[in-house]
Amino acid sequence: MSQNNWPLWEVFVRSKNGLEHRHFGSLHAADAEMALENARDVYTRRSEGVSIWVVESSNITASNPENNGELFEPAADKVYRHPTFYDLPDEVKHM
Amino acid sequence: MSEKEVKNLEEIFEARIARDEKIEPKDWMPEKYRKTHIRQISQHAHSEIVGMLPEGNWISRAPSLRRKVALLAKVQDEAGHGLYLYSACETLGISRNELYEQLHSGKAKYSSIFNYPTVTWADMGAIGWLVDGAAIINQVPLCSTSYGPYARAMIRVCKEESFHQRQGFEIMLKLANGTPEQKDMAQDALNRWWWPSLMMLGPTDAESVHTAQSMKWKLKRKTNDELRQQFIDQTVPQADLLGLTIPDPDLKWNEETGHYDFGEIDWDEFWQVVKGYGPSNKKRMKDRVGAWEEGTWVRDAAMAYAEKKEKRKNDIKRAI
Ligand SMILES: [Fe+2]
Numbered sequence: 001m002s003q004n005n006w007p008l009w010e011v012f013v014r015s016k017n018g019l020e021h022r023h024f025g026s027l028h029a030a031d032a033e034m035a036l037e038n039a040r041d042v043y044t045r046r047s048e049g050v051s052i053w054v055v056e057s058s059n060i061t062a063s064n065p066e067n068n069g070e071l072f073e074p075a076a077d078k079v080y081r082h083p084t085f086y087d088l089p090d091e092v093k094h095m
Numbered sequence: 096m097s098e099k100e101v102k103n104l105e106e107i108f109e110a111r112i113a114r115d116e117k118i119e120p121k122d123w124m125p126e127k128y129r130k131t132h133i134r135q136i137s138q139h140a141h142s143e144i145v146g147m148l149p150e151g152n153w154i155s156r157a158p159s160l161r162r163k164v165a166l167l168a169k170v171q172d173e174a175g176h177g178l179y180l181y182s183a184c185e186t187l188g189i190s191r192n193e194l195y196e197q198l199h200s201g202k203a204k205y206s207s208i209f210n211y212p213t214v215t216w217a218d219m220g221a222i223g224w225l226v227d228g229a230a231i232i233n234q235v236p237l238c239s240t241s242y243g244p245y246a247r248a249m250i251r252v253c254k255e256e257s258f259h260q261r262q263g264f265e266i267m268l269k270l271a272n273g274t275p276e277q278k279d280m281a282q283d284a285l286n287r288w289w290w291p292s293l294m295m296l297g298p299t300d301a302e303s304v305h306t307a308q309s310m311k312w313k314l315k316r317k318t319n320d321e322l323r324q325q326f327i328d329q330t331v332p333q334a335d336l337l338g339l340t341i342p343d344p345d346l347k348w349n350e351e352t353g354h355y356d357f358g359e360i361d362w363d364e365f366w367q368v369v370k371g372y373g374p375s376n377k378k379r380m381k382d383r384v385g386a387w388e389e390g391t392w393v394r395d396a397a398m399a400y401a402e403k404k405e406k407r408k409n410d411i412k413r414a415i
């Protein structure tokens with residue numbers, strides 16, 4: 001069997017202009033060009049997209065869920081970042 | 096990690112699933128969860144891939160251009176389903192090559208239904224109608240399964256399946272309303288595919304080993320017998336509509352239960368096929384392994400070409 005394994009790529013698709021690229025899945029391809037072509041066939045057979053990004057999976061740095069506490073919990077007690085924290089009289093409309 | 100710590104993590108984990116939270120690839124998970132998911136998702140992927148073979152058999156002989164583009168698109172979808180599922184499976188820490196290796200060595204299973212031959216054009220109708228029909232019943236509940244990548248892949252798969260079943264039913268309808276020979280052909284296909292389609296939904300609940308655990312992890316939401324009953328109840332009226340007869344003399348509407356009663360399934364046949372002795376097991380594996388091996392030079396050449404291009408790009412950069 002071949003030892004030359006095609007690397008893994010992550011595929012992001014913009015479904016229409018005005019929307020962001022969204023992660024659709026992944027696939028194997030020899031290089032970026034082939035990854036784009038394969039992504040077209042695998043993920044957009046029914047006009048699901050108008051633009052594709054491919055990124056070699058090994059280039060993605062992901063946060064570790066084990067660190068979720070220190071990463072995301074500090075935001076939990078900052079209620080003053082939300083509009084509902086502020087008391088205004090009922091007479092104030094449209095704010 | 097101590098045994099107590101693991102136990103604690105497991106409890107938190109099970110509670111998350113019970114709350115309908117999704118599990119994502121980098122989350123901690125019990126080893127058994129990982130293994131069970133690798134087994135089920137890869138089996139599912141293998142079924143999509145091997146499932147292309149019986150239908151691929153008829154693409155070049157489809158009776159009209161309309162039928163040909165539809166069948167081609169369907170088979171291409173099945174390739175897509177296999178690829179979505181393989182990549183979902185790889186997020187659990189197993190490589191694509193290991194997965195292929197398991198399929199090619201016979202270690203991994205795929206759906207027993209694909210070990211039956213497709214001998215007439217009507218089989219394309221029966222497969223779309225019955226086999227994809229049964230697959231949909233199996234797959235819809237998986238759209239809300241607990242493992243995020245699997246659930247997302249299944250949502251995409253389910254969206255695409257409905258045309259598969261409809262194009263199959265259309266083939267059956269056309270044949271059933273055609274010449275007497277065409278109608279016979281449709282009936283013959285139904286006769287051959289009916290029972291294997293019922294078996295496809297898995298062994299009876301009494302024999303099914305994984306059900307309880309799978310229910311907890313939402314890999315299953317209904318038992319095999321419930322799914323089978325659902326399939327029969329929805330399919331019998333469709334057969335009536337076609338004017339075809341389901342090959343089961345015991346099939347009868349039961350006023351009391353509100354379901355169809357049906358005859359005994361030949362489970363010996365099912366287990367024979369699962370163990371590798373179905374009519375087409377050998378051919379399917381030979382074709383699949385052959386395609387992989389004969390493609391080796393193409394994969395190698397593509398990789399060599401990619402490396403050469405990359406090197407040239409770097410050389411130019413350095414020269415500037
Ligand atoms: Fe499929």
Ligand SMILES: [Fe+2]
Nearest residue numbers: 173227256259
């Ligand atoms: Fe399908």
